[in-house]
Amino acid sequence: xxxxxxxxxxxxxxxxxxxxxxxxxxxxxxxxxxxxxxxxxxxxxxxxxxxxxxxxxxxxxxxxxxxxxxxxxxxxxxxxxxxxxxxxxxxxxxxxx
Numbered sequence: 001x002x003x004x005x006x007x008x009x010x011x012x013x014x015x016x017x018x019x020x021x022x023x024x025x026x027x028x029x030x031x032x033x034x035x036x037x038x039x040x041x042x043x044x045x046x047x048x049x050x051x052x053x054x055x056x057x058x059x060x061x062x063x064x065x066x067x068x069x070x071x072x073x074x075x076x077x078x079x080x081x082x083x084x085x086x087x088x089x090x091x092x093x094x095x096x097x
Contacts, residue, residue: 068076
């Protein structure tokens with residue numbers, strides 16, 4: 001229950017800060033002059049599309065990994081152990097210790 005009261009207290013502080021900013025700041029904070037065209041919006045759109053695709057790929061991987069059977073997990077663990085053992089053998093063979 002303590003975290004709830006802390007969250008409410010933080011919300012009150014944020015509201016008080018916003019209210020004081022509204023009261024003490026000047027009225028005309030809008031941008032002055034005509035809007036500036038900075039270029040194409042396509043690169044920004046591509047960033048968002050890429051982020052969505054990455055998010056979907058991560059979600060797919062997580063969902064697929066959760067549905068693995070015990071046997072599939074054991075096969076993966078054994079393959080990982082074999083890879084580490086092979087790397088260790090190669091390291092010892094090339095470096096000598």
